[in-house]
Amino acid sequence: MNEKALQRLEYDKIKETLMEHAISYVGKKHVEQMMPMTSSKVLRKKLDEVAEAKDLIQYGASVPIPSLEGIEQIVSLLGTGYVFSEKDFMHMTQFMTSVTQLMKYMASKSDIAPRVSTYAASMHPMSKLKSEIEQCIRHGQVVDAASKDLLKTRKRIAVFEERLKGKLDSLMSKYRTILQENMLSTRNGRYVLPIKKEYRKQVNGMVLDESASGQTVYMEPTEVSTLQFELTALRSEEEREVTKVLMQLSALAEEFTHEFQINVETVGAYDFLFAKAKYALALGAKNVQLNEDGVVLLREARHPLLGKKMVPLNFQIGRKYKSLVITGPNTGGKTLTLKTVGLLTIMVQSGLLVPVQEGSMFSIFSNIAVDIGDGQSIEHALSTFSAHIHNVIEILKITNDSTLVLIDEMASGTDPGEGVGLSIAILEELQKRGATVIATTHFNEIKNFASVTPGFQNARMEFDAETLQPLYRLKIGEAGQSYAFLIALKLGIPAEMIERSREITAKGFSSGAQPVQIYTEKEECVGIDEYPQGDQEQSDQMQDDTEVIDGVNEAAAHSSSETQMSVQKVDDTETEQAEPTEAAAPALQKPFEIGDCVFISYLGRTGIVFAAEDSKGNVGVMIQNQKYKINKKRMALHIEKKELYPSDYDMDIVFETKENRKKRKMMNRKYVEGLSIETKREDWQ
Incomplete structure (x- = not known):
């Protein structure tokens, strides 16, 4: 499976969350090593096991999964001749007790959980080792009865300790007047006064x-030095006898090395299984159907990292169409749809239940290829065009008829015309290879291509026309529409202007024989965010409102997704008509006025005149908020000023920034020290 695709779909976050539900070191290793699988038989078994395990913990008692505390080191040292400590044997006893409990529990659940309970049948109780350890070690200490020699030595130690105690009590009484304190102390294991x-x-x-x-x-009085010497020797003998017992138990434990390994592996498998089951419960996840035919059917699916915060997604692909093109407003849920489908597919292929409703179906893909900007989580910005192309190259290297391809924002980051052409060529190539493709876009041409091409289908993210808010619901079978006119109308643009805009969009606009194009990204002669609304303050408010909408809705930022005309380029003949000849210019063309909208043929753009013609015939033109000087021979009148603006309209609203207009207003009223207006140097074309 493509590692980059896993990263871009945030598979690592799923593993991190799943890790929190595992309790043993082996279970956590299983989570760490978890990867999507491609065998339908194996996946069907894994998913059914998780569903069974989920039912056990949902409707039954707590499953007694051993924690494996201290067992990792023990298993690694078995067979090396290592002598285990009393603490090690206590961990072994605890482990064997837990294994026995787990075996009994699973045996009692064999009727209701036949798949899950089967694993316990391979486990070993290791009763002989457990019994020997319990006979020799209690409360973390080797007991007297562990060996005859140990028992004899400890009895002698008890006798000498009793003699020593009596002697010390006598000396404490004898020297009580010269004692610093009336209590015994020890130094290096020997009693002193x-x-x-x-x-x-x-x-x-x-x-x-x-x-x-x-x-x-x-001081160690001479009267007790001999007794203490004997006692020290006896305690050394005791340590030797304890070591003998531990060596015998260690040798016995090594005989059960295989059983230890089987039990530990089985406990780890159970821990991993029930971690997936607990995670499924937390997500409200369900079991799903599987196929290998590229069919995906999601009923009320949710992104696992968003849960109930997300509007449920209903989605399907793979039957009548294998390629789906999704359009809709910015922040409307297009990227989230891609990530939800991709991540849930990866989770299912990892043997995880997913947050969908019953009846949902997933296809098993040999690979998943993703072009969603590097590091882009749901709230981050899009990738650059170069990164997009690099991702596409990587996608084409691995794509076949068993690949799920997810591409976000096709044709973004470059010239729309070229980007659209490249995007359609990419979609065609992916279709030839038989891939299952889900792509998002803002551009009409791509959704028009999808509407007329067999094997493709359009979908859109729904939008509330009343509140101007996205609804985050996917509607398959319909292409998205622009809401630029609706937004403009609600913000205050006069209804007659909206009607005129619709007319231009539907029929185009021509002046004489000159061709006209409608452009995206607010390239129209009358920008929505700066059109007059009675006075400057109203216009400023209009700009503020529109800037808010821009971040919420693609319709305000890409107004031509609905308005772009079918004419995409001007042929040679039309260009000659649109661009007056040098000889004819004086007779046919009157001087351009500030505020005229002009068409610059060699750029294929419209702009607004901000500076009158100079002595060299160069005219100042503003195109997309950038100012240029262009020779009058290279442009033609598009719309006269009088058709665009009232006679008394302040053109600074169009050409000046909002900040500069405020400064100029202040400067007209009074002198303000340090206040200045900065303008950019004009570019020459």
Whole structure:
């Protein structure tokens, strides 16, 4: 499976969340190593097991999965001759007890969970080892009865400790007047008396230590030195006997190395299985149908990282069409749709139940190829055009008839004409290879291509025309429409202007024999966000409102998704008509006025005149908020100023930034120190 596709669909976040439900080191390793599979038989078994496990924990008691505490090191040391400690054997006992509980639990569930309970049949109770450990070690200590020699040694130790205690009590009484404190201390495992330093000569014995202040010396009286020597020797003998017991138990444990490994592996498999089941419960996930024919049918699907915050997605592909083109407003859910379909597919192929309703179906793909901007989660920006092309190249390297291809924002980041052509060519190539393709776009040409091409289908993300808000619902079978006119009308553009806009969109506009094109990205002569609304303040408010809408709805940012005319380029003959000849210019063309909308044929763009013709015949033209100087011979009148603006309209609203207009207004009223207006240098064409 394509690693980049997994990253772009945020598969790692699914694994991180699943990891939280695992309790053992082996279960967590299974999660870490989890990858999508392509065998339908294996996947059918895995999904049914998870569904069965989910029912067990949903309707039954807690499943006694051993934690495997301390077992990882034990398993790694078995067979190496290592002598295990009392603590190690306590971990073994706890593990074997838990294994026995798990085996009994699964045996009791064989009728209602036949698949899940089968694994426990391969486990081993290891009763002999468990019994031996329990006989020799209790409460973390080797017991006296673990061996005859150990029992004898500990009895002798008890006798000597009793003698020593009696002798020390007698000495404490004898030297009580010269003791620094009335209590025994130990140094290096030997009992000592805390004698005041000035009286040390009164005690017959050896100084083993002294206090930090030097006021106290810790002395071992001669009367107890022999007893303590004997006791030290006996305790060394005890340690040797304990080690013998541990060595015997370690040797016995090594005989069960295979059983340990089987049990640990089975516990890890159970832990992984029930981690998936617990995750499925948390997601409200269901089992699904599988096929290998490219058919995907989702009923009320949700992105697992969004859960109930997401509007459920109903989706299908693979029967009547294998390629789906989705259009709709920005932030309307197109990218989320791609990521939901892609991530749920990967999860299903990883043996995970997914948040969909009963009856949902997934196809098994050998590969998933994704072009969603690097690092782009649901809320981040789109990739650049170069990154898009690089991703497409990678996609073409791996795509076949068992590949799911997800492409976000086709034709973005470059010239719309070229981008559209390239995008359609890519879609055609993917269709030839038999891939299942889901793509999103803003462009009419691509959805028009999908509407007339067999094997393709359009879909759109729905939009509330009353609230101007996206609804995040996918409607298959319909192409998305632009809401530019609706938004403009609600923001205050006069109804008659909206009607005129619709007329131009439907029939085009021509002046004489000159061809006209309608452009996207607010390239029309009258921009929605700067058209007059009675006075400057109203216009400024209009701009503010539109800027808000721009971020919410693609219709305001891509107004020509509905308005772009069928004419996409001007042929040579039309260009000659649109561009007056040098000789005819003085007779046919009157001087351009500031505010005239002109068509620049060699750019294929319209602009607004902001500066009158100079001595060289160059005219100042603003195109997409950028100012240029272009020779009058290279442009033709598109719409006269009087048709666009009222006679008393302040053209600064069109040519100046909002900030500069405010500054100019302040400067006209009074002098403001430090206040200045900056203008950009005009580019020469």
